[in-house]
Amino acid sequence: MSRLAERLARFLEVVLGYLFLVITVAIIVLVILRYFFSTTIVGGQEFVVFCFIYTTAIGAAVLLAKGEHISIQVFLNVLSPRCRRWLRRMNHLLVALINGVLVALSVPWIQSVGQFPSPVLRIPQGVVLLSLPIGCGLVALYAFWMAIADPQPSVEAGEAAS
Amino acid sequence: MIALLGGLAVLVVLGTPIAYALGLSALLYFVLYQPGLLLVVPQRVFSGMDTELMIALPLFMLMGAMMNQGGLTARLVDFSMLFVGRLRGGLGMVCVMASMIFGGISGSSVADAASIGAVLIPEMERRGYSREFAGGITVAASTMGMIIPPSIPMVIYAFVASESVGRLFLAGAIPGILIGLVQMSINAIISRRRRYPVEAVQLTAPAILSRLHKGVLPLLMPVFVVGSVVIGLTTATEAAGVGVLYAFAVGTLVFRGLKFGHVPPMLRSSILSSANVMVITAFSSLYTWILALERVPDQVSALLIGLDLPLWAILLALDAIILLVGFFVDVAPAIILLTPVFMPAMKALGVSPIQFGAILIVGMAIGLVTPPVGMCLNVTSTITKLDIVTIFRASIPFLIADIIVLLLVTYVPAVSLWLPALLME
Numbered sequence: 309m310s311r312l313a314e315r316l317a318r319f320l321e322v323v324l325g326y327l328f329l330v331i332t333v334a335i336i337v338l339v340i341l342r343y344f345f346s347t348t349i350v351g352g353q354e355f356v357v358f359c360f361i362y363t364t365a366i367g368a369a370v371l372l373a374k375g376e377h378i379s380i381q382v383f384l385n386v387l388s389p390r391c392r393r394w395l396r397r398m399n400h401l402l403v404a405l406i407n408g409v410l411v412a413l414s415v416p417w418i419q420s421v422g423q424f425p426s427p428v429l430r431i432p433q434g435v436v437l438l439s440l441p442i443g444c445g446l447v448a449l450y451a452f453w454m455a456i457a458d459p460q461p462s463v464e465a466g467e468a469a470s
Numbered sequence: 471m472i473a474l475l476g477g478l479a480v481l482v483v484l485g486t487p488i489a490y491a492l493g494l495s496a497l498l499y500f501v502l503y504q505p506g507l508l509l510v511v512p513q514r515v516f517s518g519m520d521t522e523l524m525i526a527l528p529l530f531m532l533m534g535a536m537m538n539q540g541g542l543t544a545r546l547v548d549f550s551m552l553f554v555g556r557l558r559g560g561l562g563m564v565c566v567m568a569s570m571i572f573g574g575i576s577g578s579s580v581a582d583a584a585s586i587g588a589v590l591i592p593e594m595e596r597r598g599y600s601r602e603f604a605g606g607i608t609v610a611a612s613t614m615g616m617i618i619p620p621s622i623p624m625v626i627y628a629f630v631a632s633e634s635v636g637r638l639f640l641a642g643a644i645p646g647i648l649i650g651l652v653q654m655s656i657n658a659i660i661s662r663r664r665r666y667p668v669e670a671v672q673l674t675a676p677a678i679l680s681r682l683h684k685g686v687l688p689l690l691m692p693v694f695v696v697g698s699v700v701i702g703l704t705t706a707t708e709a710a711g712v713g714v715l716y717a718f719a720v721g722t723l724v725f726r727g728l729k730f731g732h733v734p735p736m737l738r739s740s741i742l743s744s745a746n747v748m749v750i751t752a753f754s755s756l757y758t759w760i761l762a763l764e765r766v767p768d769q770v771s772a773l774l775i776g777l778d779l780p781l782w783a784i785l786l787a788l789d790a791i792i793l794l795v796g797f798f799v800d801v802a803p804a805i806i807l808l809t810p811v812f813m814p815a816m817k818a819l820g821v822s823p824i825q826f827g828a829i830l831i832v833g834m835a836i837g838l839v840t841p842p843v844g845m846c847l848n849v850t851s852t853i854t855k856l857d858i859v860t861i862f863r864a865s866i867p868f869l870i871a872d873i874i875v876l877l878l879v880t881y882v883p884a885v886s887l888w889l890p891a892l893l894m895e
Contacts, residue, residue: 321738328528328741335525335711339704357522364519364752367745368489377487378746378800382842384485399486406493414512440516 313453317373320366320446327366331359351429358426358436365443372403372450393458400455407448414441471764474499474757488803492753499760511756518755519748522707523629528744529710530622533691533717534576535736540721540728542688543585546571549685551671552678554654559661560669561594562607563654569611570618570650571685574692577622579615579838583608583846587853597667603660605854606864611653612846613835613872616801618646619696620713623801623834625706626747627827630809634824635706636699637890641828644885645875649832652871660867687720700893747802754803758810771815781819785829785880788812792830796837800845804834825879828886832876839865 338352371377384392418441422434477495482488493515500508546568554563565586572582587608594604616623619639628635660666671677695713698704704712721728761767774784795804808830816826838846840862847858854861878885 321742324741324745325734325738328532328737331525332529332532332711332714332737335529335707336715339708339712353522356525357520360521360525361516361519363528363741364745364748367742368749370742371746371749372487374742376742376746377489378750378803379485379487380482380798380843381485382798383483395484399484402481402486402494403490406490406497409497410493410512410515413508417509417512437516439519440512 310457310459313373313450317370317450320370320373324363324366324370327359327363331356331363334359354426354428361436362439362443365439366446368443369446369450372447372454397455397458400451400458404448404451404455407444407451410444411441411448414444471499471766473502474760474764478757488799489749489753492750492757496753496756496760504763510759514756514759515752518752521629521751523625523635523705524744524748524751526625526635526706526710527622527747528740529707529714530577530620530625531740531743532736533695533710533713534578534581535740536714536717536721536728536733537575537688537691538581538585539732539736540717540725542575542725543568543572543589545684545688545725547586547589548681549688551669552681552685555669555671557658558668559657559666560671561590561597561599562603562657562661562666564669565590565594565604565607566611566650566653566657569608570614570646571689571692573615573618573646574620574696575688576615577620579612579835580845580849582615583612583849584853586612587850591850591853597669599666600664600864601854601856602860602864603664605850605856605861606866607653607657607868608853609839609844609846609850609861610865610868610872611650612850613839613869614646614649616835616838617642617649617831618692619643620692620699620706620710621831623805623831624827626751626802626805627809627830628706629751630806631813631823631827633827634894636696636702637824637894638827639696640700640890640893641824641886642831643889645828645832645879648878648885649871649875652874653868656867656871687724691716691720750803750806754806757807761810767811767814770811771818774815775818782881784819785821788816788829789833789876789880792833793836793840796834797840798843799837800843801834801838804837805830822883822887824890825883825886828879829876832872832879836869836872836876839869 334352334356338348341347341349384395387395418434418437422432422437424433425431426433426436474495477498478491481491481494486494497511500511547564550564550567550571554560554567557563568586569582572586576582591604591608595601619642621639621642624638624642625635627633628638691713694716695709698709699706718728777784792808795808813823813826817823838844841847841858844858847861850861851858
């Protein structure tokens with residue numbers, strides 16, 4: 309199970325890398341087309357945003373698998389290793405809970421609005437709305453597995469934008 | 471509200487990832503008080519991810535990483551040496567100046583501390599500076615990384631506050647430069663007292679041209695990125711995209727330190743760092759929706775005005791709150807959480823959202839170099855092999871510069887508002 313979880317995380321990370329590559333290239337191409345050729349790709353901007361939404365949804369699962377979500381560990385560090393282990397498990401269960409609830413709540417929401425077309429590309433909005441249950445489902449699975457198996461986190465707290 | 475705020479505080483203290491602590495406390499609120507509105511939860515979380523502006527975040531990170539891999543740091547050190555190397559404590563001056571320019575390229579204080587520190591700390595030690603001093607000045611100078619434009623936290627603030635990225639970029643320029651100048655002055659005083667050396671810099675025409683040549687290409691990037699956003703030529707996301715293309719071209723063709731093989735890990739690392747912020751943004755969207763529903767920002771605003779205190783006292787308290795939060799909470803979540811709560815109060819008190827953004831970012835920059843969670847401290851600790859308290863103690867004289875500038879930004883609106891008014895009115 310541990311190996312499967314690691315492989316899945318690695319696979320998802322590669323997918324993220326490709327999605328970001330697509331986003332980067334698309335943005336550069338759109339800028340070049342607009343400023344040098346006075347044209348654009350219809351729906352290009354919308355496509356880029358859709359890809360970005362998927363990177364956030366999938367990225368959340370990879371971050372959990374790598375123990376890199378931003379959290380405050382300073383208070384935990386004064387506790388005994390035994391307490392820390394139990395708190396870590398409890399936290400993973402809580403993360404599984406909120407993400408599981410989100411998956412459950414997403415279903416009726418997507419059923420009610422998912423068939424409406426997106427503003428420019430005119431694809432059903434469900435295609436992009438699905439990113440939420442997919443991402444949250446993956447996070448819930450990882451969190452539940454981590455609550456049971458309790459693998460040691462590689463990094464205690466992530467740092468992103470500073 | 472007790473369920474919401476109390477739940478959040480307890481979960482954060484217990485080490486729950488901040489994004490999910492926000493989600494869980496919001497869920498508790500809905501279950502207890504608004505069960506009929508539960509379907510709002512996925513909608514709000516999704517709307518927090520659905521943004522074009524925040525795509526600039528991973529692009530800026532990728533741009534900085536590419537320039538750095540290309541060999542930026544050594545070139546900036548060489549370039550800065552030309553201007554300040556011959557002053558007393560020359561390497562300390564170079565450290566501050568290179569950090570100022572690096573900040574304009576990477577937009578990240580942590581990258582600044584890691585890159586400049588790795589090159590200059592060993593060199594400073596070799597030239598007779600104490601290791602504590604080298605670590606202290608490096609860590610304090612790195613605070614400019616997130617203030618000088620283009621700044622990643624400014625993009626996050628612009629998104630949360632729905633303000634102009636261009637104006638915010640410009641609002642950070644003068645405070646960032648002021649911090650650098652005050653830090654250089656403090657370095658001059660300490661270096662004279664400790665008799666730190668001046669550097670021998672050749673001032674022959676070929677040597678000057680060579681050093682200038684090394685600095686020009688990196689310097690052009692922030693000028694283009696910020697300039698194109700400010701004059702409205704591109705959006706922040708487009709400017710960041712073009713910045714990535716420029717960094718890739720310069721890194722591979724001119725600097726030649728960047729290889730194709732370096733790019734995939736950079737792509738993964740940048741998008742994961744961005745996802746880390748975006749997950750918090752997504753859940754905070756739910757949280758701020760509840761705050762608005764409960765009229766919390768209005769209540770905070772009424773409370774502050776009702777205190778009948780002079781504006782200077784309220785602003786001083788605001789600075790203290792920002793610094794206190796910065797001690798414990800990372801920059802991105804702090805911006806995401808504090809902005810919606812304090813923004814209406816600031817507007818009611820006549821403080822411009824742009825100035826509030828500058829106050830917030832300068833204050834949070836100080837948090838990056840204070841124990842127990844200062845990320846720049848951790849990075850510098852790894853380089854110097856000194857504990858974070860020792861480095862923090864050594865950085866205190868230089869952090870005075872940050873505090874002085876924080877007070878200037880707080881009490882002299884022109885420090886943050888003059889440049890945006892001049893260039894964007």
